[in-house]
Amino acid sequence: xxxxxxxxxxxxxxxxxxxxxxxxxxxxxxxxxxxxxxxxxxxxxxxxxxxxxxxxxxxxxxxxxxxxxxxxxxxxxxxxxxxxxxxxxxxxxxxxxxxxxxxxxxxxxxxxxxxxxxxxxxxxxxxxxxxxxxxxxxxxxxxxxxxxxxxxxxxxxxxxxxxxxxxxxxxxxxxxxxxxxxxxxxxxxxxxxxxxxxxxxxxxxxxxxxxxxxxxxxxxxxxxxxxxxxxxxxxxxxxxxxxxxxxxxxxxxxxxxxxxxxxxxxxxxxxxxxxxxxxxxxxxxxxxxxxxxxxxxxxxxxxxxxxxxxxxxxxxxxxxxxxxxxxxxxxxxxxxxxxxxxxxxxxxxxxxxxx
Numbered sequence: 001x002x003x004x005x006x007x008x009x010x011x012x013x014x015x016x017x018x019x020x021x022x023x024x025x026x027x028x029x030x031x032x033x034x035x036x037x038x039x040x041x042x043x044x045x046x047x048x049x050x051x052x053x054x055x056x057x058x059x060x061x062x063x064x065x066x067x068x069x070x071x072x073x074x075x076x077x078x079x080x081x082x083x084x085x086x087x088x089x090x091x092x093x094x095x096x097x098x099x100x101x102x103x104x105x106x107x108x109x110x111x112x113x114x115x116x117x118x119x120x121x122x123x124x125x126x127x128x129x130x131x132x133x134x135x136x137x138x139x140x141x142x143x144x145x146x147x148x149x150x151x152x153x154x155x156x157x158x159x160x161x162x163x164x165x166x167x168x169x170x171x172x173x174x175x176x177x178x179x180x181x182x183x184x185x186x187x188x189x190x191x192x193x194x195x196x197x198x199x200x201x202x203x204x205x206x207x208x209x210x211x212x213x214x215x216x217x218x219x220x221x222x223x224x225x226x227x228x229x230x231x232x233x234x235x236x237x238x239x240x241x242x243x244x245x246x247x248x249x250x251x252x253x254x255x256x257x258x259x260x261x262x263x264x265x266x267x268x269x270x271x272x273x274x275x276x277x278x279x280x281x282x283x284x285x286x287x288x289x290x291x292x293x294x295x296x297x298x299x300x301x302x303x304x305x306x307x308x309x310x311x312x313x314x315x316x317x318x319x320x321x322x323x324x325x326x327x328x329x330x331x332x333x334x335x336x337x338x339x340x341x342x343x344x345x346x347x348x349x350x351x352x353x354x355x
Contacts, residue, residue, distance in 0.1 A: 032258055033335040036309065037248035039268065041328040044214055044238040046071060049207040050079065051230045054223055059236070063218045068211050072223055072235055076208040083205050086198040093194040097187040104180045111177060114170040121163035128159035216240040242324045246278065246314040248334040249288060251307050257338035264314050265335045271325060277317040280336060284311040 056073035059065060216238035223235040246266055250258065258280060266276040287308040289295060314334060316323050 031335050031337060032250065032254045033333065034248050034250050034254070035331075035333045036250075037246055037266075037314075037332040037334045039244050039326050039328055039330040039332055040247050041239055041241070041244045043219075043328065044216065044240070046210060046212075046235045046238060047232050048072070048074060048210060048229050048235065049231055050074060050204050052076075052078070052208065052228070054225055054227045054229060057223055057225055059218045059221065061218055061221050065212045065216060065218060065238070067214050070209060071212055071218075072210040074208040074210070074229065076205055079201070079205040079208055083198070083201040086194070086201040090191070090194040090198045093187065093191040097184070097191055100180065100184050100187050104177065104184065107173065107177045107180055111170065111173045114166065114173045118163070118166040118170050121159065121166040125156070125159040125163045128156040210235070212238060214238060214240050239328060242326065244323060244326045244328060245281070245316065246332050246334060248312045248314055248332075248336075249309040250312050251309055252287070253307060255283075255310060255312075258312065258336050259338070263337050265337075266314065266316070267333045268326065269331045270327075271322060274322055276320050276322050276326075278314045278320070279317070281313045281315040283313075286310075 052074040054072060055075045056070075058070045058072065065071070219237045219239050220234075221236040223229065229235065246264075260280050260282060262280045264278040264280060266278055267274065268276070284291075287310050289308055316326075
């Protein structure tokens with residue numbers, strides 16, 4: 001009785017070993033797996049841009065929000081006053097520029113008047129010179145009196161002085177216009193400065209209302225009404241559920257056959273018996289040790305070689321239903337099927353097209 005049972009057990013062991021060896025030869029040797037994997041997400045840390053006291057908090061922990069929803073409101077009374085002050089400065093700068101434009105137009109009219117005075121003075125000078133020439137000729141012929149000649153000579157000198165005075169006045173008025181042009185450039189700069197200050201004040205006023213930048217779930221809320229917050233203060237975090245992914249830390253000895261686009265099976269400890277579908281999306285640009293707070297320095301005499309791990313990003317299938325149950329930080333086991341040349345070729349073609 002013992003001999004047939006022993007033979008059956010031996011046959012069963014041989015069959016199981018043969019099946020296992022066949023599976024390893026056909027499938028197992030192409031599967032790269034690791035349990036050093038975690039679910040992650042691109043979590044947004046929400047912090048204010050301005051300093052002030054919190055007036056309203058519109059969310060609670062674990063609340064689902066949409067992009068654009070109001071999260072926190074900071075008391076805006078001071079910022080409203082600053083915006084009004086900047087608006088007044090802007091209006092004053094515009095008024096000063098408008099007044100200067102009026103002065104420039106008036107100065108142009110004065111220049112035209114001065115130019116007309118120059119023309120009149122030149123005509124008077126020409127007339128007086130003709131009269132002087134006539135009186136000089138008459139005086140030589142003893143037809144006119146010496147008194148008239150001297151009077152004509154004085155009139156000519158007076159006309160010449162008047163012309164010089166008119167030309168000097170015209171030059172002065174033109175110089176004044178140049179001064180006004182320089183002041184206009186300065187006032188235009190002041191207007192731009194005032195408008196920029198007003199825009200900054202408006203930005204600060206708008207920043208008192210903190211809105212959600214993405215769709216997600218509120219977590220790690222640490223803000224309360226009446227709290228004094230400053231730029232950079234962590235108010236809360238937004239987790240973009242269900243947009244999660246898996247980061248698997250593969251050993252460097254496992255990376256030879258792994259390529260972007262290859263199919264991946266993911267099992268999560270929180271979902272026993274469930275398998276999620278995904279694909280290799282990308283590789284980290286360096287090993288995880290180089291991104292640590294204190295990167296290793298191996299330039300010593302007691303060097304010991306340690307197998308390094310490289311983070312590999314795994315994207316879940318868009319139609320994966322179980323992704324709604326995932327949360328960042330959960331542990332996972334990842335298995336990559338390196339037998340997928342079609343997926344690999346498609347991924348390489350897409351990468352080449354992007355380059």
